[in-house]
Amino acid sequence: MLNVILRYRGFILGMVNREVRGRYSGSVFGSAWAILNPLAMIAVYTLVFSQVMQARLPDIDDSLAYGIFLCTGIFAWTLFAETLTRTVTIFVDNANLIKKSNFPRIVLPLIVSLTSLVNYAIIMGLFGLFLVITGRMPGWSVLAFIPLLAIQIMFAAGLGIFLGVLNVFFRDVQQVTSIVVQFWFWLTPIVYPVVILPEYAVSLLTTFNPMAEIMLAYQDIVLRGEWPVWSLFLDQALLAGASVVIGWWSFRKLVWEMVDEL
Amino acid sequence: MNSDLVISAVNLGKRYKRYDSRITRLADWLTGGRICRYTEEWALRGLNFQLRRGESLGVVGQNGAGKSTLLKMLSGTVRPTEGTVAVNGRIAAILELGMGFHPDYSGYQNAIMACQLQGWASDEIEQLIPQIEAFAELQGYMGQPVRTYSSGMQMRLAFSVVTAKRPNVLIVDEALSVGDLYFSHKCVSRIRDFKQEGTTLLFVSHDPGAVKTLCDRALLIDKGVLLRDDTPDAVLDYYNAMIAKREADAEIRQVETTHGHRETRSGNRRASIEDVESLDSRGHESRSFRVGEMATLRIAVAVHDVLEDLTVGILLRDRLGNDVFGTNSYHVTEEINAVEPGRHIFEFDLGLELGYGSYSVTVALHKREHHLEENYDWWDSALVFQVFPGSEKTFVGTAALQVAFRKVTTHG
Numbered sequence: 286m287l288n289v290i291l292r293y294r295g296f297i298l299g300m301v302n303r304e305v306r307g308r309y310s311g312s313v314f315g316s317a318w319a320i321l322n323p324l325a326m327i328a329v330y331t332l333v334f335s336q337v338m339q340a341r342l343p344d345i346d347d348s349l350a351y352g353i354f355l356c357t358g359i360f361a362w363t364l365f366a367e368t369l370t371r372t373v374t375i376f377v378d379n380a381n382l383i384k385k386s387n388f389p390r391i392v393l394p395l396i397v398s399l400t401s402l403v404n405y406a407i408i409m410g411l412f413g414l415f416l417v418i419t420g421r422m423p424g425w426s427v428l429a430f431i432p433l434l435a436i437q438i439m440f441a442a443g444l445g446i447f448l449g450v451l452n453v454f455f456r457d458v459q460q461v462t463s464i465v466v467q468f469w470f471w472l473t474p475i476v477y478p479v480v481i482l483p484e485y486a487v488s489l490l491t492t493f494n495p496m497a498e499i500m501l502a503y504q505d506i507v508l509r510g511e512w513p514v515w516s517l518f519l520d521q522a523l524l525a526g527a528s529v530v531i532g533w534w535s536f537r538k539l540v541w542e543m544v545d546e547l
Numbered sequence: 548m549n550s551d552l553v554i555s556a557v558n559l560g561k562r563y564k565r566y567d568s569r570i571t572r573l574a575d576w577l578t579g580g581r582i583c584r585y586t587e588e589w590a591l592r593g594l595n596f597q598l599r600r601g602e603s604l605g606v607v608g609q610n611g612a613g614k615s616t617l618l619k620m621l622s623g624t625v626r627p628t629e630g631t632v633a634v635n636g637r638i639a640a641i642l643e644l645g646m647g648f649h650p651d652y653s654g655y656q657n658a659i660m661a662c663q664l665q666g667w668a669s670d671e672i673e674q675l676i677p678q679i680e681a682f683a684e685l686q687g688y689m690g691q692p693v694r695t696y697s698s699g700m701q702m703r704l705a706f707s708v709v710t711a712k713r714p715n716v717l718i719v720d721e722a723l724s725v726g727d728l729y730f731s732h733k734c735v736s737r738i739r740d741f742k743q744e745g746t747t748l749l750f751v752s753h754d755p756g757a758v759k760t761l762c763d764r765a766l767l768i769d770k771g772v773l774l775r776d777d778t779p780d781a782v783l784d785y786y787n788a789m790i791a792k793r794e795a796d797a798e799i800r801q802v803e804t805t806h807g808h809r810e811t812r813s814g815n816r817r818a819s820i821e822d823v824e825s826l827d828s829r830g831h832e833s834r835s836f837r838v839g840e841m842a843t844l845r846i847a848v849a850v851h852d853v854l855e856d857l858t859v860g861i862l863l864r865d866r867l868g869n870d871v872f873g874t875n876s877y878h879v880t881e882e883i884n885a886v887e888p889g890r891h892i893f894e895f896d897l898g899l900e901l902g903y904g905s906y907s908v909t910v911a912l913h914k915r916e917h918h919l920e921e922n923y924d925w926w927d928s929a930l931v932f933q934v935f936p937g938s939e940k941t942f943v944g945t946a947a948l949q950v951a952f953r954k955v956t957t958h959g
Contacts, residue, residue, distance in 0.1 A: 300663075384642075385624065387640070
């Protein structure tokens with residue numbers, strides 16, 4: 286696997302580069318949009334919600350807190366949803382390439398994960414800048430993002446590969462995925478803080494939605510500068526590992542049948 | 548592997564599974580294959596061949612014969628279901644058209660991407676790109692998205708990228724037919740240069756001229772089976788005869804289906820002729836044969852009574868209705884057939900030493916040696932088949948007699 290990545294690093298990096306820029310190809314400002322778009326999002330979430338709509342978090346006395354809360358959650362969720370949904374369709378979308386070129390097809394989901402991560406890095410860089418400017422940058426606890434992101438990406442990529450392989454044979458999978466992801470978004474504390482929920486709802490969420498605990502951790506890091514309680518993430522880490530194994534196993538088992546089917 | 552061997556295919560076969568619907572696939576998967584509701588389709592089977600360094604091989608065959616499947620297996624894009632392919636060296640392949648270009652990316656980006664897919668290093672790619680650009684001659688279009696390209700332009704780019712570095716094996720699948728004449732010539736001369744330097748070529752084309760000039764060996768594939776592995780001339784001759792035969796076959800069938808059988812049936816129906824088929828020597832149903840070819844007439848009979856004596860007779864007539872040849876089972880075997888009620892199949896093997904043209908077959912079921920005693924069923928013109936020229940010397944008439952000619956003496 287490492288061998289493959291090393292040998293095809295040119296292709297992988299080239300594809301990521303083209304994917305990130307490709308979104309804005311054909312526009313006059315080109316890559317500038319990669320910065321202008323997230324900036325607009327940050328402005329909307331912070332200014333509109335905090336200043337215009339006067340949305341407040343019940344437990345933090347800060348006019349910008351809700352905007353920051355929203356940004357943290359939505360950006361992380363976008364990374365998750367983008368990785369998952371795009372991995373699900375990656376084999377179908379690249380049918381042409383898969384049928385006509387001989388290359389290790391496993392690099393395709395890798396490209397998706399890396400692309401989503403780069404997009405996330407761009408937006409978080411700008412968001413970080415915003416936090417510094419408004420004087421709300423948390424301390425070293427931001428480093429805790431790294432293991433959490435790793436868990437999240439492994440989970441999304443593994444699950445995505447498994448569903449992506451199935452999607453080649455049953456295109457219903459991508460439809461179901463996009464619906465499930467929408468419900469999943471609202472079942473994850475991103476737009477609403479958990480403190481407004483009754484006790485039993487919170488425990489339901491944190492028990493059955495692996496993304497809920499991760500999302501709470503991001504928000505605590507950014508808003509309160511708190512380090513996550515790592516013991517809470519053992520389940521998530523195991524789940525991420527398992528989903529990678531399942532994804533890899535299903536890919537290995539069905540890759541050639543997939544080529545025949547496309 | 549012998550170092551001179553570049554490709555060695557042993558008992559190569561590719562099976563595609565075809566499910567009736569997605570539901571049946573789901574059922575098959577969920578039950579772990581206990582409900583096997585797919586049909587197996589062998590695109591190619593039992594293929595053996597070897598290719599040496601510097602050899603160039605043409606692959607011919609009709610659409611759907613399995614040529615592309617073969618090339619895909621050799622290039623590693625598709626995995627064989629059975630058998631093995633061993634390849635010694637780097638393969639470059641242009642499979643079908645366009646080689647999977649991304650329509651929204653520019654010619655440059657696609658060229659770079661294709662190079663990266665070959666696993667080439669970035670500094671090497673940087674050196675190759677100007678060369679690729681120069682060969683493709685797409686001035687002004689390299690920066691445009693590939694979706695704006697014509698198929699000829701895509702092919703020019705594809706060929707330039709794939710042949711940017713000399714591969715050990717070059718696979719070209721029908722690509723050259725797309726480009727204009729000028730570019731085809733350019734491609735051919737590049738292929739020739741590679742050949743001189745030791746590249747092995749595998750070439751699929753419907754253009755017999757290209758196969759003859761570029762290749763020193765050819766394979767003929769038909770319905771997934773390797774029929775011929777010989778010099779291009781021999782293979783193409785065989786291929787042309789095969790196509791002519793198939794065309795004639797289709798024509799006759801069309802006449803049959805549009806006009807229907809203008810049949811005359813008579814007899815007391817104690818036994819009846821259900822179906823008459825003509826088969827070629829490989830057992831495939833056929834309505835056209837070469838002069839001298841062995842054909843089999845297969846006659847399906849439904850017997851309704853216990854018959855102590857059933858004779859099956861055939862009569863061949865030419866297109867004007869003249870009797871050409873007739874016989875029956877009693878004459879051929881001098882045996883009397885007693886049959887039980889049920890369905891029976893009888894076959895006549897015939898050496899068709901006949902002249903060119905179409906012939907009708909009349910089939911009769913009767914008692915004893917002729918139909919006058921008791922006639923069970925008589926089917927006039929049950930089948931029409933055609934005889935067309937084979938490899939024999941030209942002649943006229945309805946009989947293909949063995950002939951020799953010599954000059955014995957000359958008196959001054």
